[in-house]
Amino acid sequence: MSNSAKITISCRINQRPCSFETYPMTRLIDLIRDDEHFTGTKEGCGEGECGACSVLMNGELVNSCLVPAVQVNGADIITIEGIIRENKFSALQEAFVDFGGVQCGICTPGMVMATVYLLGKNPNPTEAEIREAIAGNICRCTGYTKIFEAIQHACGKLGALQ
Amino acid sequence: MTVKRPVIRKDGKDKVTGRAQYVDDLCFPNMIYGVSVRSSVARGKIQKITYEGDLPWKDITVATSHDLPGPNVVAHILQDQQCLATENVQHPDEAILLLAHPDRQLLEEARRKVRVEIDPLPSIHSIEDSLNQKTVIWGKDNILKSFVIEKGNIAPLWNEAALVVQGEYRTGAQEQLYIEPNGMIASVSPAGITVWGSMQCPYYVHHALMVAFNLPKEKVRVIQTETGGGFGGKEDYPSMIACHAALLSLKSGKPVKIIYDRAEDMACTTKRHPSITRHKTALSKDGKLLAMDIEFLLDGGAYATMSPVVLSRGAIHAAGAYNCPNIRITAKALATNTAPYGAFRGFGAPQSLFALEMHMDRIALQAGLTPEEFRARNFLQEGHVTATGQTLRENPDLPGLMGTALNALGYHAKRANYADHNRNPNSRIKKGVGFSVFLHGAGFTGSGEKNLASVVAVEATPFGRVRVLASSTEIGQGARTVFAQLAADALGIDYDQVDVAQPDTHIVPNSGPTVASRTTMIVGKLVETAAIGLKEILIQSGHLKSECSTEDFSDQFRNACASYIKAAGPLKSFAQYQQPGHIQWDDTKYQGDAYGTFTWAVYAAEVSVDLTTYEARVDNFVAAQEVGKVIHPVLAAGQIEGGVTQGIGYALYEEVRLENGRMINNRMTNYIVPTAQDVPPIQVIFAENPYAHGPHGAKGIGELPLDGVAPAILNAVAFATGTTLTEIPLLPETLMRAMSNE
Structure with missing residues (x-):
């Protein structure tokens, strides 16, 4: 990695223009966490299995530990910190807390990002659709049940707001 | 009142917005990174270490055991585990030396360029080889711990019995797989050592650092950062990482962060002990247990670490929720050349209870009784005496709990229907229902709580805000929330008026480790007692009226705090654990009251088994338990659902x-x-029977749900397939082998 030459990358993270001098294979998660200090994005496995590092890149849900810097040039990245400002999803975050969808919290930002992505495409998912949408996000605490409840409740609320 | 209500968890908002600070989220000026160089062999003698490659070795901090100011041990129960291997390695991936540098890329390169030459020695990798002393790798006989629990006399019963049933059961290791890997930051200065990290037990880390660095207690400070799951996996291992980070910091003069990546965490840190349990059981002609002879063996790995106490809990639970006049439990933890096994939710009990509950179904089948009828004839009741000679002072309503669980699953109708369905040779998907009955001892085993003598403090500010001080950690289970609920109710103030301090050994007293389902029951009771003490101080000093109206009580309390502090200084109340008089335990004989109380449960599973792929799937699950009293309904149900899900993994996947x-x-x-695709609907049912010594009657519940999931599922699979099952995880290939052996 350190053998290759550094490149310049420009992108937007949470609507903030960012520029990095970095190696082409530097991971997006490292740009987000180490360079931009958005530490809400978590690393659980570093191989795209746990989903704790989920972010939106150009509107698509990605594991930021698998995206190399070279692919980030020009991209629009939204992390957990970026959705706080968008009020329409605060009902979702509230539901995660109220319904017990949060325990240790390390999977939670990724879980919320996966749900934001789901609800953006499908505001009224069935339980099967919810299960499928968060199947790439491992939670070791909750047994998922309360996360399903939180998402279902939030859909009702979000629907009412729209 | 906030107790029994689903108040909003204290840490919820920070976690759901990504603001909560875990160890890897922290950065300090001049901080550098640390990594471990590990053994490539299972056992051997270290011959030579060379630093190769064209790397700036003079800029890289290298630390070995020789740099430790104190003895080269990670202090646990026994001090047998090396902090860094010096002459001998005892297991693969044992840490030999440490490297630190500001550039993580370079550091990784350097790690690969350290060449450690090790002359391999013969190693052992099974319980059998260890027991047979194929090679002696630990002590004089490989036995990390052994003891026998005896009640009555099993010897005369084998000839009298109407039926004798034997069985051998095996469980594999299980990885805790908390989603936040282990990690620590250490900063060493002449003033002492400070570490920040992911952990369950700040005072365990504190003790290990005092020993390895030969420092007095005031020169070591341990601060728990937000912890992304533990499940036992952050009970003892964080002590090791803290010593490593502190050693690199001592050598480099800079703060050092060590974060394990997933592969390192899984390979090197502790996991659930693999086990073998052998049962020989004598039954009378009316289906009553006459004698149980149980051999319980654990693979402890290369060092003793937590194995003696895991063995204790596992063995004490080995006879389960049943009354039997004659019991012998022979327990041994054996050394093998693998990374030490350690604590994992249930702590030995899931292993021994898996064996027992599979064996109970096997006996029932041979005795011609239904599983529920056979169990019902042998349930423990108030006044009965357990294997350790503990007279039960509570009445577990096991028949009631069993009825509730089985009805909730629709067990009886399904069992009849599925028996018909499964007889059809054309049915590719076989269906089954099964269950388990079990108990879990809450709090430390035996005299553990007495020896810990845990302390909690509650303090108040002049503005009437109350803070709970305890070293018990929030690791997702909701400790912070429950402590605040208990303090608020004891004082009669709002839940929102109570804060819970971040565990920091310079600030909080030692309320013991966050283990053994003890945090709500034992430490929560101390929180309540300390809070009541704080109110008493205000009343007795005349600052608070003993009879006050509830309407404006918050104002009265605030005024009382302000006037007390102005007049008398800091307002703080302590509470220390006092063992209830009824608990008597003899450590040398394993006799007496093993636990202050037990939680009781009946778990029932419905499964489908695909005979083409041999995959078993859980379709429905009922978890019915008696837990004393529920303090927070959402958190309590969350504990059960999460535990059941880990249990499903233990049974079928992991x-x-x-x-x-x-x-x-x-x-x-x-x-x-x-x-999320693998979990069935989980119906959680709580029965309540208050425990006099728990806060509001609560008992500990954290570990209980792991204990009975695997046998409930495997009993259901056994019913579906008509196959005797004795082993977890039940992977498709395991089931295929079992079915082709029948």
Whole structure:
């Protein structure tokens, strides 16, 4: 990695223009966490299995530990910190807390990002659709049940707001 | 009142917005990174270490055991585990030396360029080889701990019995797989050592640092950062990482961060002990247990670490929730050349209870009784005496709990229907229902709580804000929330007026480790007592009226705090654990009251088994338990649902594959845990029977749900397939083998 030459990358993270001098294979998660200090994005496995590092890149849900810097040039990245400002999803975050969808919290930002992505495409998912949408996000605490409840409740609320 | 209500968890908002600070989220000026160089062999003698490659070695901090100011041990129960291997390595991936540098890329390169030459020695990798002393690798006989629990006399019963049933049961290792890997930051200065990290037990880390660095207690400070799951996996191992980070900081003069990546965490840190349990059971002609002879063996790995106490809990639970006049439990933890096994939710009980509950179904079948009828004839009741000679002072309503669980699953109708369905040779998907009955001892075993003598403090500010001070950690289970509920109710103030301090050994007293389902029951009771003490101080000093109206009580309390502090200084109340008089325990004989109380449960599972792929799937699950009193309904149900899900993984998916003692599937790609697609609907039912010594009658519940899931599922699979099952994880290939052996 350190053998290759550094490149310049420009992108937007949470609507903030960012520029990095970095190696082409530097991971997006490292740009987000180490360079931009958005530490809400978590690393659980570093191989795209746990989903704790989920972010939106150009509107698509990605594991930021698998995206190399070279692919980030020009991209629009939204992390957990970026959705706080968008009020329409605060009902979702509230539901995660109220319904017990949060325990240790390390999977939670990724879980919320996966749900934001789901609800953006499908505001009224069935339980099967919810299960499928968060199947790439491992939670070791909750047994998922309360996360399903939180998402279902939030859909009702979000629907009412729209 | 906030107790029994689903108040909003204290840490919820920070976690759901990504603001909560875990150890890897912290950065300090001049901080550098640390990594470990590890053994490539299972056992051997270190011959030579060379630093190769064209790397700036003079800029890289290198630390070995020789740099430790104190003895080269990670202090646990026994001091047998090396902090860094010096002459001998005892297991694969044992840490030998440490490197630190500001550039993580360079550091990784350097790690690969350290060449450690080790002359291999013969190693052992199974309980059998260890027991037979194929090679002696630990002590004089490989036995990390052994003891016998005896009640009555089993010897005369084998000839009198109407039926004798034998069975052998095996369980594999299980990885805790908290989603936040282990990590620590240490900063060493002449003033002492400070570490920040992911952990369950700040005072364990504190003790280990005092020993390894030969420092007095005031020169060591341990601060818990937000912890992304533990499940036992952050009970003892964080002590090791803290020593490593502190050593690198001592050597480099800079703060050092060590974060394990997933592969390192899975390969090197502790996992659930693999086990073998052998049962020989004598039954009378009316289906009553006459004698139980139980051999319980654990693979402890290369060092003793937590194995003696895991063995205790596992063995004490081995006879389960049943009354039997004659019991012998022979327990041994054995050394093998693999990374030490350690604490994992349930702590030995899931292993021994898996064996027992599979065996109970096997006996029932041979005795011609239904599983529920056979169990009902032998349930423990108030006044009965357990294997350790503990007279039960509570009445577990096991028949009631069993009825509730089985009805909730529709067990009886399904069992009849599925028996018909399964007889059809054309049915590719076989269906089954099964269940387990079990108990879990709450709090430390035996005299553990007495020896810990835990302390909690509650303090108040002049503005009437109350703070709970305890070293018990929030690791997702909701400790912070429950402590605040208990303090608020004891004082009669709002839940929102109570804060819970971040565990920091310079600030909080030692309320003991966050283990053993003790945090709500034992430490929560101390929180309540300390809070009541604080109110008493205000009343007795005349600052608060003993009879006050409830309407404006918050104002009265605030005024009382302000006037007390102005007049008398800091307002703080302590509470220390006092063992209830009824608990008597003899450590040398394993006799007496093993636990202050037990939780009781009946778990029932409905499964489908695909005879083409041999995959078993859980379709429905009922978890019915008596837990004293529920303090927070959402958190309590969350504990059960999460535990059941880990139990499903333990039963069906999670296999730790070892090759010469090294975990070879140490990635989330090939170590499979349940996803959102794998969990069935889980119906959680709480029965309540208050425990006099728990806060509001609560008992501990954290570990209970892991204990009975695997046998409920496997009993259901056994029913579906008509096959005797004795082993977990029940992977498709395991089931295929079992079915082709029948």
